[in-house]
Amino acid sequence: MKMRVLVVYSVLLLIQFWRGEAETFSVDGKVLVLDESNIDSAIASFDHILVDFYAPWCGHCKRLSPELDAAAPVLATLKEPIIIAKVDADKHTGLAKKYDVDAYPTILLFNHGVPTEYRGPRKADLLVRYLKKFSASDVSILDSDSAVNTFVEEAGTFFPIYIGFGLNSTVIEKFGAKFKKNAWFSVAKDFSEDLMVLYDFDKIPALVSLNPQYNERNTFYGPFEEEFLEDFVRQNLIPLVVPVSYETLKLMKADGRKMVLTIVEDEDDERSRELVKLLKAAASANRDLIFGYIGVRQMEEFAENFDIDTKLPKMVVWDKNDDYLSVVDSESIEGEDQATQITKFLEGYREGRTIKKTFSGPSLMRFFHRSFDIRMVYIIVFVVAVLMLIQTFSKGGDEYHSVPNQVQTDNANSSVSEAESKEYKPGDKED
DSSP, X not given: OHHHHHHHHHHHHHHHHHHHHHTOOOOSSOOEEOOTTTHHHHHHHOSEEEEEEEOTTOHHHHHHHHHHXXXXXXXXXXXXXXXXXXXXXXXXHHHHHHTTOOSBSEEEEXXXXXXXXXXXXXSHHHHHHHHGGGGSXXXXXXXXXXXXXXXXXXXXXXXOEEEEESOOGGGTHHHHHHTTTTOEEEEESSOOHHHHHHTTOOSSSEEEEEEGGXXXXXXXXXXXXXXHHHHHHXXXXXXXXXXXXXXXXXXXXXXXXXXXXXXXXXXXXXXXXHHHHHHHHHHHHOTTXXXXXXXXXXXXXXXXXXXXXXXXXXXXXXXXXXXXEEETXXXXXXXXXXXXXXXXXXXXXXXXXXXXXXXXXXXXXXXXXXXXXXXXXXXXXXXXXXXXXXXXXXXXXXXXXXXXXXXXXXXXXXXXXXXXXXXXXXXXXXX
């Protein structure tokens, strides 16, 4: 009997030892290599782990790899380490399917086991600055002017910054935890009048919001009750007027306010930039709404949902689902006095003079009509058909296929290398 108990106990020890070995990862600043056997243990072992799902043949992946190698040792030294790992998703297709990886690279940031797609910068130094946010304290305590300035500088421009001057940290701790993924929070305990001038507030307590990316600043003087504080925090997570992109859409989707969306031909031209200034003035006076703008040239497929056959620029009120409101007699704000037209649009919306519409969705025939004369489409189809017939007859039933010679292969490889050497955007992927 004793022998049997001893054997069972020994087996249990071995199992426990094996499990411990399987779940132990060293925080040595190296990029972890994960697969089906260890990915769950790795995600469970760290509060923050960034996983790069890559394919060996992917050019974007090849350029990203050395950046991750450079960032990994820096992130591993943080008070709460952020670990970088990688998965060959082309080889481990089961993991690719499990995490909905359909393009490369796909980068997932697991915070306490919960994955979100990482769409931040990919250069090592910027990546480190961006990710530091997730291992920082919910609310940082700052005890001098220099501490405040250093905090703002190191926070960078990726996230809004909230600084409570003369506030007790307990007042904003809840929001620091709730909005940790979206903003920096801090409390300044000791500061000079020079700092009050610098951050443009004249009494305390005050909560100052900074959005360095859009050069915006706002101050809240109270009442410091939860409802009013949360309204202020939410309203300043995004700029007064938001350039709509696939990244900002996620942030706006989480905001409960409806959006006043302005659609222009090209958001980069001078007239559009002047229009944005007018929209900022309107947004300041209508904080219960989000104001955004989108260029057809930048996001045509998305803009088409709002019936861009109307003269641009045009404004709609969008609920961020499949419905939007058009204001009667104010669909287009084309003309010289756009400030008056914006006011008229907002008054019409407030008074309920609206028509509810549903997303039209992109239409292939509309695209053809917009890009070509329909007769040209028929001509192109006819020419392609003739070329295909000529190619079929020229093959003459030959069963053999040509193989590229060495020169052709070298030229092809050279083209691939040349393409891979080009700079890529943070969201770039390959199918």
